[in-house]
Amino acid sequence: xxxxxxxxxxxxxxVIKDNIPDPAFNTWFAPIVPLNYEDNVLTIQVPSQFFYExxxxxxLDIIQQTLYREIGExxxxxxxxLVETESNTAVEMRGESKSFTGIDxxxxxxxxxxxxxxxxxxxxxxxxxxxxxxxxxxxxFFEGESNRLTRTAAEAVANNPAKTAFNPLFIHGNSGVxxxxxxxxxxxxxxxxxxxxxxxxxxxxxxKVQYTDARRFNTINDFINFYQSIDVLIIDDIQELxxxxxxxxxxxxxxxxxxxxNKQLVMTSDCAxxxxxxxxxxxxxxxxxxxxxxxxRPDKELxxxxxxxxxxxxxxxxxxxxxxxxxDKVTENVRDLEGIVVSLMAxxxxxxxxxxxxxxxxxxxxSIKFEKKRITVQKIKDTVSDFYSIKKDLxxxxxxxxxxxxxxxxxxxxxxxxxELSLSQIGIQVGNRSHATVLHACNTVKNYYDFDKSFxxxxxxxxxxxxx
Numbered sequence: 141x142x143x144x145x146x147x148x149x150x151x152x153x154x155v156i157k158d159n160i161p162d163p164a165f166n167t168w169f170a171p172i173v174p175l176n177y178e179d180n181v182l183t184i185q186v187p188s189q190f191f192y193e194x195x196x197x198x199x200l201d202i203i204q205q206t207l208y209r210e211i212g213e214x215x216x217x218x219x220x221x222l223v224e225t226e227s228n229t230a231v232e233m234r235g236e237s238k239s240f241t242g243i244d245x246x247x248x249x250x251x252x253x254x255x256x257x258x259x260x261x262x263x264x265x266x267x268x269x270x271x272x273x274x275x276x277x278x279x280x281f282f283e284g285e286s287n288r289l290t291r292t293a294a295e296a297v298a299n300n301p302a303k304t305a306f307n308p309l310f311i312h313g314n315s316g317v318x319x320x321x322x323x324x325x326x327x328x329x330x331x332x333x334x335x336x337x338x339x340x341x342x343x344x345x346x347x348k349v350q351y352t353d354a355r356r357f358n359t360i361n362d363f364i365n366f367y368q369s370i371d372v373l374i375i376d377d378i379q380e381l382x383x384x385x386x387x388x389x390x391x392x393x394x395x396x397x398x399x400x401x402n403k404q405l406v407m408t409s410d411c412a413x414x415x416x417x418x419x420x421x422x423x424x425x426x427x428x429x430x431x432x433x434x435x436x437r438p439d440k441e442l443x444x445x446x447x448x449x450x451x452x453x454x455x456x457x458x459x460x461x462x463x464x465x466x467x468d469k470v471t472e473n474v475r476d477l478e479g480i481v482v483s484l485m486a487x488x489x490x491x492x493x494x495x496x497x498x499x500x501x502x503x504x505x506x507s508i509k510f511e512k513k514r515i516t517v518q519k520i521k522d523t524v525s526d527f528y529s530i531k532k533d534l535x536x537x538x539x540x541x542x543x544x545x546x547x548x549x550x551x552x553x554x555x556x557x558x559x560e561l562s563l564s565q566i567g568i569q570v571g572n573r574s575h576a577t578v579l580h581a582c583n584t585v586k587n588y589y590d591f592d593k594s595f596x597x598x599x600x601x602x603x604x605x606x607x608x
Contacts, residue, residue, distance in 0.1 A: 149174035163479030276324035284442030298329035301404035308405035313435035382418035418568035549581035
């Protein structure tokens with residue numbers, strides 16, 4: 141096994157990457173070099189003393205649990221810390237060992253993979269793993285005009301679950317504006333105030349995976365009974381149930397049971413209920429029973445608050461004019477802001493230089509200007525219809541006119557290329573077509589692309605517009 145330290149560390153990185161934001165991973169884990177594994181000790185090289193201290197302070201739990209899962213319980217991490225890069229002078233430090241009482245491989249796997257409790261296990265409330273991340277609180281969710289209503293509603297629900305008019309609480313907004321943070325803060329507050337309540341946070345993706353398993357093993361009743369026992373159910377990215385008729389039907393019954401028995405439901409989505417595609421109307425109606433509230437992009441004052449807090453918590457010194465510059469340039473979401481600070485910190489440490497306007501300009505340009513913009517289904521529909529000068533509703537229509545069929549097929553092709561939707565879900569987005577129709581459309585477009593220069597040119601032009 142000692143000769144496979146690169147593979148062992150690579151396996152660990154794959155797990156860690158799934159559990160922390162990309163900017164943090166790229167800054168604090170990508171530069172690490174594995175050196176050796178021998179006698180249950182894994183040696184890694186890090187660029188500086190500060191680097192080592194930061195890893196031990198911020199990521200000790202996830203590092204140790206990952207090592208235990210991928211290599212074996214009791215694995216010791218040894219750091220080789222570069223003191224002088226040119227001469228390759230280094231010192232070695234042992235990583236701190238933290239005891240996880242009664243931990244086993246199953247527990248570790250669950251913790252790292254962020255999987256919800258099994259729907260088929262009966263557990264007492266005191267032993268129930270809610271999957272709530274305690275680091276997300278209301279007191280570190282900064283308030284501004286863009287999020288005041290949503291934050292206030294979430295706090296009201298946390299203080300009195302299922303006893304306000306906000307049941308369900310439906311939070312929608314773009315990625316990175318704080319939906320998940322609010323969900324965890326809400327769940328954490330409920331646990332603090334009502335320790336006897338079962339609180340569960342999970343993604344819609346995990347819900348549908350569990351549902352699939354329940355159908356495969358003929359345990360649907362156990363699955364439903366488990367979810368009907370929850371007091372506060374928080375589901376992130378509910379739009380991922382789009383197009384899944386049987387999953388939606390099961391969730392419908394769970395929703396009804398919980399709501400009728402005065403249990404709290406909280407859901408997030410990237411769009412408002414009225415804009416959701418491929419979701420049954422009876423579910424959409426229930427999503428609108430309580431409060432549907434949007435988290436907007438943070439305004440400049442809020443962005444500055446977030447930046448200043450991140451800078452303070454990381455112990456950095458960044459001039460006010462640099463903070464102001466970042467707040468002006470990085471406008472989309474909180475993750476981008478925090479990622480910029482992390483990048484500035486890394487550049488400062490590795491290059492041994494102060495954080496100034498010059499460095500900030502370079503990092504912001506690299507991180508934002510050239511960042512690949514998210515291509516949504518709506519953007520694809522708009523772009524294709526504009527390119528071919530065809531009304532959007534005609535693409536969704538049953539029309540068999542050649543030019544409309546072509547635009548429809550191109551739309552399906554680009555949705556498949558730029559999103560993670562299944563063929564069935566793509567079909568729903570383009571006039572309720574079958575998955576076979578979508579597959580045929582994509583294959584047709586590929587064939588024309590290979591043999592028709594004019595068509596190929598059109599596709600390339602559409603691609604450019606999508607990325608503009």
